[in-house]
Amino acid sequence: MSIYLDHNATTPPWPPALDAMREAAETLWANPASVHRPGQRARAMLERARRAVETLTGLPARDVVLTSGGTEANNIALHAPFAPGEPAPGALVTSRIEHPSVVQAAEALAQRGVPVVWVEPTPDGRITAAAVETAVKGPVALLSVQAVGHETGTVQPIAELRALADRWNAWLHVDAVQALGRMPPATWAGADMVTVAAHKLRGPKGIGALAVRAGLKVRPVLRGGGQERGLRPGTQDAALAAGFAVAAERAADGGAERYRVLAARRDRLEAGLLQLAEGRGIAVEVNGPRGEGRAPHVTNLSFAGWRGPELCASLDLEGVAVSSGSACSAGTAEPSSVITAMLGRDRAVSAVRISLGETTTEADVSGTLEAFARVLVR
Numbered sequence: 001m002s003i004y005l006d007h008n009a010t011t012p013p014w015p016p017a018l019d020a021m022r023e024a025a026e027t028l029w030a031n032p033a034s035v036h037r038p039g040q041r042a043r044a045m046l047e048r049a050r051r052a053v054e055t056l057t058g059l060p061a062r063d064v065v066l067t068s069g070g071t072e073a074n075n076i077a078l079h080a081p082f083a084p085g086e087p088a089p090g091a092l093v094t095s096r097i098e099h100p101s102v103v104q105a106a107e108a109l110a111q112r113g114v115p116v117v118w119v120e121p122t123p124d125g126r127i128t129a130a131a132v133e134t135a136v137k138g139p140v141a142l143l144s145v146q147a148v149g150h151e152t153g154t155v156q157p158i159a160e161l162r163a164l165a166d167r168w169n170a171w172l173h174v175d176a177v178q179a180l181g182r183m184p185p186a187t188w189a190g191a192d193m194v195t196v197a198a199h200k201l202r203g204p205k206g207i208g209a210l211a212v213r214a215g216l217k218v219r220p221v222l223r224g225g226g227q228e229r230g231l232r233p234g235t236q237d238a239a240l241a242a243g244f245a246v247a248a249e250r251a252a253d254g255g256a257e258r259y260r261v262l263a264a265r266r267d268r269l270e271a272g273l274l275q276l277a278e279g280r281g282i283a284v285e286v287n288g289p290r291g292e293g294r295a296p297h298v299t300n301l302s303f304a305g306w307r308g309p310e311l312c313a314s315l316d317l318e319g320v321a322v323s324s325g326s327a328c329s330a331g332t333a334e335p336s337s338v339i340t341a342m343l344g345r346d347r348a349v350s351a352v353r354i355s356l357g358e359t360t361t362e363a364d365v366s367g368t369l370e371a372f373a374r375v376l377v378r
């Protein structure tokens with residue numbers, strides 16, 4: 001038995017995306033920056049990926065910067081308003097429940113002297129407009145909040161944060177990696193910059209994008225050639241772009257509907273796990289919102305007395321793949337910094353994230369409940 005419930009770490013590539021990549025790798029291997037016709041043909045595939053990102057995000061293809069993934073896009077976004085050697089035009093406002101590529105980039109900017117305001121999340125992982133207002137004491141240059149929490153599935157109130165950013169004349173960056181292709185566009189609408197990662201929407205790893213509102217100037221983090229209008233130097237890969245384009249076109253076409261149906265499966269799984277644990281005298285709690293304000297495919301639970309990594313390892317032996325934090329922090333001894341920021345270290349130590357995806361079946365839910373039943377008696 002093999003059940004994959006770690007779709008927030010990455011999703012299985014969509015077979016037509018793989019086909020498109022294979023074909024492009026064979027036929028579009030010329031350097032997309034070359035002016036000759038083979039180069040032009042490779043470049044056309046980059047443009048197709050850019051158009052797919054426009055369809056997905058609502059931001060113009062012309063201003064899409066293709067990157068090596070979400071991490072690089074987040075780094076470009078966070079550095080955008082802060083020119084090295086110049087005074088910061090205002091603070092960077094973000095939180096400790098963001099992806100490490102935001103948190104660490106913010107820490108690096110703080111070391112450079114940029115004022116960084118860390119907003120307290122609510123216990124269910126929301127960054128409310130009220131909390132942002134309380135935390136902010138001076139001018140703001142950039143507000144960076146993810147659309148959907150990568151560990152908890154909490155949906156952030158982006159429209160309210162947009163209104164605050166307008167009031168402060170600040171930019172709003174939304175890391176929509178966990179929302180695109182899974183949630184309706186209202187989840188990230190209004191953002192000035194949107195981060196995309198192809199591998200979370202059944203495309204390849206190693207490619208993503210920062211979509212930018214027309215007229216807004218970002219600056220390169222890496223230095224090099226003139227690719228991506230100098231904003232992301234380095235030779236682009238038309239094969240990765242092909243997989244990204246095909247996956248993003250599909251994600252824009254019914255992705256949210258395909259994910260919406262997962263709510264019933266997630267709810268059955270969550271209710272089953274609560275019942276199972278309580279029946280064995282294990283205190284269990286959901287980390288994140290119940291009901292409103294959560295993405296349909298994620299649950300994050302703490303099982304008192306268990307350590308998350310041990311529970312994950314036991315489930316792995318039973319053929320069920322889940323995780324105890326974001327994949328980026330896996331292998332570290334530290335419990336999830338996201339759950340720690342929301343609910344404290346004890347809850348984080350015993351946390352397990354279960355994330356469903358397009359390939360998740362009712363049988364996977366039943367199989368997972370059976371595997372937990374075998375593991376939790378130990």
Ligand SMILES: Cc1ncc(COP(=O)(O)O)c(C=O)c1O
Pocket residue numbers: 008009068069070071072074099101146150175177178197198199206207208326327328
């Ligand atoms: C919310 C979020 N942002 C950014 C990233 C980083 O994307 P990538 O793996 O493409 O660098 C991830 C991936 O885990 C993510 O979940």
